Amino acid sequence: VRASVRDTAFAVRYLNGEAQVQVQRGDVDLSNTFDDARVRLSAGESIRIGPKGFGQPAKLDPSKDMAWVQGRLVFENCPLSEVLAELRRYYPGWIVNNNEQLASVAVTGNYRLDQPLDVVRSLAHITSAKLSEYPALVILN
Template sequence: MDQALDWLIELESADSAQQARFQAWLRADPAHAEAFAQAEAIWNGQVIRDTANALGARTSRRQRLRAWIRPMVAAAVLLGIGYGIDLPLRLQADHLTVAGERQRLQLADGSSVLLNTRSAFSSQIDSQHREARLYEGEAFLDVPEARGLPLEIAAGPLRVSTQGSALSLRYLDGQARVQVQRGAADIHAASGGARLRLAAGDSVSLGPDGLGQRQRLDPARDLAWVQGRLVFDNCPLGQVLDELRRYYPGLIVTASPTLAKVNVTGNYRLDDPLDVVRSLAQVTSASLHELPRLLILN
C-alpha cells in the first residue's frame, strides 16, 4: 500500500519512463494492482472529496496527496472503506467489537475479559486446553488461580502464560504489549525465544525489533480505558488523535503537521469521542469541520 500511494502521487506528473516502471510494478505481483485500485478508490471516494472541499485547499492534487493521503488511507483501512471486511479475522474470532464498543466476556475457566474497541478475541478452554488469542485490539483479563494448566494467551508475536493475575494485552499494527496490574505473568516471543517474567506493575512491548525493556506501569494513565477514560499528559496531539480514531466510527483528519505536534494534556470520557475532538480543537485553537463520519482539524 505504501508503494501504491507513492505511485498515486508520482503518476500525477509521470513521464513515459515513469509510466513504464509503474506498469512493470503492476505486473510484478497481483497484490500491487489490488493495492493501487484500493488507493485510487479511496482517493476518488466521497470522503476525500468532502475533506478537500472542507479544507478549501488551493494546493495541487499532488500536494494534497503528500499532505494527508497516508493518514486518510490508514483510517480508511481501519474502517474498511475501500477494503471490505476482514473476512479471515471474522471467521477466526469468537468475539468482535466495533468502534466505540466494549464487551464483557466470561470464559469457561472463570476468567473475565473486557474487550476494548475494534478488537477480536477467541478462546479454547477444556480439559486439554486453556488458551486464548487476541487477534487485534485490546483486552483486560482477570485470570483466577486454577489447578493444572495456566491460561496461555497469544497476541500476535507475544505469548503470555499466567494465572491468578489481572493484566492488559494490546496488539495493534504489529506491536504487542502486556501490562500486569496484579499477580505475575511469563512472557516469551513466538520467534527468537526471548523470555521475561513480569510482576505486578510491570509492562513490556514486543515489536519488529524484538522484546523491549521492562517498563513500570502507570495504572491511572495506561489502564484508564478499562474505566472508560482516555488520559494523556503532555502528549503530541497527533498521538492522541491516533488513539481516538479507534473509538470514532468515522475519519478524524488533520492536514497540519504543526498542529499534530502540539502537546496536550487531558482526562476524557471515551464514550463520546466527538466531544473529545471538540475539546481538543478548543484548547489548541484549531478549526474543526464536522461532516458525516468525518472530522477535520486544521
C-alpha cells in the same frame, strides 16, 4: 508471542504496529516464538512488543496507563498526534489531522472514552484549529 498466566489481571493493547502488555495483578510470562526470547512481568509492569521483539519492561502508572480499562484516557504532555491515534481506536469513523503544526502540540487531560468526538471538538477548541465534521469523518485544519 505467547503468554502464560495464572490468577492475573492484565491488558493487551495494539497501537501503531506495537502491542503493549500491562499487568495489574499477578505475573505474566511472555515468550517470543521467533527467537525464543522470554520476559516475566509482575504487577505494575508493562512492556511493548514490536517487529524487533520485546522492548524494555517499564513501571505502570495505574491512574494513567490503566485508565482506559475504566473508560478514560489520561494524557500528560503527550503530542496531539498520539492523542488522535488513541482516539481513532474508539471513533467509528475517520479522524484526520491536516495541520502538521498541531501534531506536536502537548496535550494534558483526562477524557471519557465513550465520547471521542467530544474530545476532538475540545482539542480543536483549545488549539484554535478549524474542525470540519462529516458523517463518519472529522478533519482538523
